[in-house]
Amino acid sequence: MERVLLKLSGEALQGQPGSGGVDPDTLHVIARAVAAAQRAGVEVAVVVGGGNFFRGVDRWPGLDRASADYVGMLATVMNAVCLQSALEAEGVQTRVQTAIEMREIAEPYIRRRAIRHLERGRVVIFGAGTGNPFFTTDTAAALRAAEIGAGAFLKATKVDGVYDRDPRAGAGARRHDQLTYQQVLERSLAVMDGTAITLCKENDIPVVVFDLNTPGLLLRMLLGDWSDGTVIGAEARTPTAETVG
Numbered sequence: 001m002e003r004v005l006l007k008l009s010g011e012a013l014q015g016q017p018g019s020g021g022v023d024p025d026t027l028h029v030i031a032r033a034v035a036a037a038q039r040a041g042v043e044v045a046v047v048v049g050g051g052n053f054f055r056g057v058d059r060w061p062g063l064d065r066a067s068a069d070y071v072g073m074l075a076t077v078m079n080a081v082c083l084q085s086a087l088e089a090e091g092v093q094t095r096v097q098t099a100i101e102m103r104e105i106a107e108p109y110i111r112r113r114a115i116r117h118l119e120r121g122r123v124v125i126f127g128a129g130t131g132n133p134f135f136t137t138d139t140a141a142a143l144r145a146a147e148i149g150a151g152a153f154l155k156a157t158k159v160d161g162v163y164d165r166d167p168r169a170g171a172g173a174r175r176h177d178q179l180t181y182q183q184v185l186e187r188s189l190a191v192m193d194g195t196a197i198t199l200c201k202e203n204d205i206p207v208v209v210f211d212l213n214t215p216g217l218l219l220r221m222l223l224g225d226w227s228d229g230t231v232i233g234a235e236a237r238t239p240t241a242e243t244v245g
């Protein structure tokens with residue numbers, strides 16, 4: 001049975017850019033897709049970001065980096081609890097596990113227990129990142145993917161893949177269908193931070209970057225159809241780019 005790690009950024013949960021917080025409709029759409037995949041037999045673990053509420057880099061003078069990062073990690077727990085509720089409304093059994101203990105809200109992160117939940121058909125949502133400041137939720141997602149033996153790291157974003165330069169900066173940006181981990185690292189492509197991509201490389205976990213807002217695409221990704229995203233792996237299997245602008 002396939003086991004995947006889905007990474008949802010906080011921004012992905014907020015619906016319209018700048019609207020802040022969590023958008024219930026967006027949450028509902030995500031929950032329906034995850035529920036459908038789970039019913040189709042896919043074991044789904046989710047790592048949520050927190051950028052819709054707070055990110056460490058948004059700190060103000062006087063708020064030190066580590067403190068800001070702890071606030072960021074707490075923000076991810078709010079998203080985890082909201083997603084849990086949306087999934088349970090779809091009839092899916094879930095567990096939230098947090099890397100910082102808050103037992104009244106969620107289970108502490110225990111790797112073997114997380115795997116057991118997945119085997120029993122529960123969706124496991126990992127909150128509080130890695131539990132350590134100076135890391136990102138992408139790194140937390142790569143770490144959890146490696147720990148639970150996920151077959152893929154599915155990164156839901158607001159764009160339909162990885163481009164050679166910012167597609168918003170003008171026409172002619174090329175979208176990559178496939179990339180190697182090494183290419184992402186060498187070209188400093190803005191996919192995820194180096195720690196996260198290195199973890200995926202070392203554990204040979206394919207990373208798929210795709211657009212969360214394309215109707216039906218999240219479910220297809222969860223079911224293993226990666227044709228409409230950028231696939232990052234040990235070696236690129238086909239020509240690496242298509243022109244889109």
Ligand code: UDP
Binds near residue numbers: 068073
């Ligand atoms: N964070 C952290 N350690 C972790 C994961 C997250 O300190 O292991 C903090 C960091 O400040 C980050 C914030 O939590 O900015 C929210 O996570 P992130 O920005 O990665 O969320 P996303 O961009 O996916 O919404």
